[in-house]
Amino acid sequence: MQIRAVDGIPEIRPGDDLAAAIGREADLDADVLCVASTVVAKATGRYADLADYEPSDRARSIADRIDRADPRFIEAVIQESEEIVLEDPFVLAVTPFGHVGVNAGIDRSNAPGGDILLLPEAPGEHAAALRDSLAAEGFEGGVIVTDTSGRPFRAGQRGVALGWAGLPACRDYRGEHDREGHELEATVEAVVDELSAAANLVMGEADAGRPAATIHGFEFGDHDESDRLFRDRETDFVRQALATFDVDSQR
Incomplete structure (x- = not known):
């Protein structure tokens, strides 16, 4: 092969x-x-910009427990997830199509069109x-x-x-x-x-x-x-x- x-x-x-x-x-x-x-x-x-996300109470609560976490980013993860499996010490999320991954697979690198790149x-x-x-x-x-x-x-x-x-x-x-x-x-x-x-x-x-x-x-x-x-x-x-x-x- x-x-x-x-x-x-x-x-x-x-x-x-x-x-x-x-x-x-x-x-x-x-x-x-x-x-x-x-x-x-x-x-x-x-693509998405973090400025477009207004953190919910849950996002702020999760961000407070994770070192250097941006509550806007956590809100993006929540919105891109069907379920949050683990909130601390990192966010483990289930995507709508069934994949389980850290931060719902949202990428903060190689995203020239915005702050983050969603799956x-x-x-x-x-x-x-x-x-x-x-x-x-x-x-x-x-x-x-x-x-x-x-x-x-x-x-x-x-x-x-x-x-x-x-x-x-x-x-x-x-x-x-x-x-x-x-x-x-x-x-x-x-x-x-x-x-x-x-x-x-x-x-x-x-x-x-x-x-x-x-x-x-x-x-x-x-x-x-x-x-x-x-x-x-x-x-x-x-x-x-x-x-x-x-x-x-x-x-």
Whole structure:
């Protein structure tokens, strides 16, 4: 399998044709195209200024407990969230499309059109739209909208999928057998996350300026498929535990 960064994509601004910008530079004879959520957000004008947010009492209360937190920024996080899972010592939020991340994924870097850059509103729909547009240029692969995210229990960040189209989210090995003949009962591989993390190695961070990567030679294989990537509340036991976590009692 080969992963190639797409060079030459210009700075994306609101209203730009992102598919055209990628299509001019990418090798469209690829099995998967990974696109950073930042350029999707920029193309759709997801900039905001902190001056536009009037902090609520809850935002001020949370900001008071977090070092150097701006209550206007906290209010933006609240408004971009379906649920706040943890308020202190950082804000962990559930986005409307199911992703759980720090500060609802709001970015304060690489946002030339405002103070902050919000996540795309519907990453799956954007992935499908990009795929449809590039299909006219001969692209037949899948599209993943990626972001970087921290990891529980581990230092550092890695790429994750926010939305995808044209490929399943997961390989479901349940019902298959291992080399000793034992039936697998729980193994479900988050393929779109693994591809996103691999693509992030060549897309880079900070000022790398490579917001897309193509993946060549990927095969899903003869496995059952699943599009269930984000856990719901009923099966997310960590999220349930955080809902009852008392930060003050742990200090």
